[in-house]
Amino acid sequence: MSFSEHPFSEHPQCDEFVGFIEELADAARVVLSKRLNDSRFETKDDASPVTEFDRGVEQTLRSMIRDRYPEHGIIGEEFPPENPDAEFVWIMDPIDGTKSFVVGIPVFTTLIALCRHSRPVIGIIDAASTQDRWLGVDGRTTTQNGVPVHTSGRTTLDGATVSWSNPEVVLEEQRAGRDVLNSRTAWRVFGAAAYGVGRLASGALDIAVESGTVGAYDICSFVPIIEGAGGVVTDGFGGPVTIATQLTCVAAATRELHEEAIRVLNG
Template structure:
């Protein structure tokens, strides 16, 4: 692994030492959604991001940070870490082991290193310049997407159809109707399974930079692709299409492009 890849893995393990003792405990949660709907946050979110930020400041004081819980610090730096300490807080609250810790490093604005970690399952999916691999304990397994030429044969996923609004929902519904199998409720873990060759396509909308930045290097290093609903590089519009087989992009965009921002 490169220096930054190894450091991202270390950050994920530091976060796990905070989040795991709080998982399936009675820590409670706050709602930061207000009139915008239920948007829970727990002490696991806050404490884990604080630990990660402290480690980054100690190791790379000239790097920037963008995090879900504590905002942006030097977001225009050449190297910027993008953090979601608990992606899938609803799953965390419900005791479901499908939440993840997402850690990305952007270099000159482009995600170059990514980690998707699920500590309860002892899984760290890491991707970057040296490739993509799954770490479980002392074992490293290469990650590789699988071939899937036709959308009709694809296993697809999204977190919840409620994330789609207006024409987005209609677009997703048509993609789902064309696919062989659709799974819901996996949050960022679905992208890890795409990199591992178990899922073929994930489509989502309304994502923030900390929701999607980490998955890009993991999926690309595993041989997949991540684009927005216009078929371009992911952006702040928050519409993401991730595929294991690039041949699925145009098939999905036939529908998704109609709702692209």
């Protein structure tokens, strides 16, 4: 794991923040569990859909954060950032996988991370429809529904399984590498988005790639989750994931597999 010399688990407020991020995820789950087959949506400028649930969940979480930690920053997908240069910044995607949510395919999730000095230190992937929750904390082992999990440990592309969040949109400079990566791995799943990253942490998949359509709110939660399960996650070029990361992300079960995936994707 690539934890710092002094992992965030040693911070005096760590357990307090872990408890609060779970409160946030619980609140989001309540809203999304009451979906009632309401598929009304609007289309944003980037052609992706947004529903009243996206906005409603984010408004709820922002209000909870402001009430508890008014000095903290907030970055979300649906509304402008608040105090983004603060020491602590909460970053969220209220519904990752809105298209799946709209049509009732149960792989949508809520993503929440706490960043300190722009680096993710606590992260949650919460799946309201399946009642699955992955929790990662810098310096601790990742859990799924309270049970410790670990990546598969695979070290080579041969036999590896890959989750592509959105194969329709890939950065121009990574399209050739996408095809090579697909040809050198065993098989792929498409459209699982952050749920696929959770399954990677639990050892069911080996690589997860997002390219061309992501913001920091889509990927910051992955860092403590994947690292705490024994894997590696960076942007799609091998750089660190921070609140400034955009466009692309690669997670893998091991450092060796990650290095090979990055090399092939950008070859």
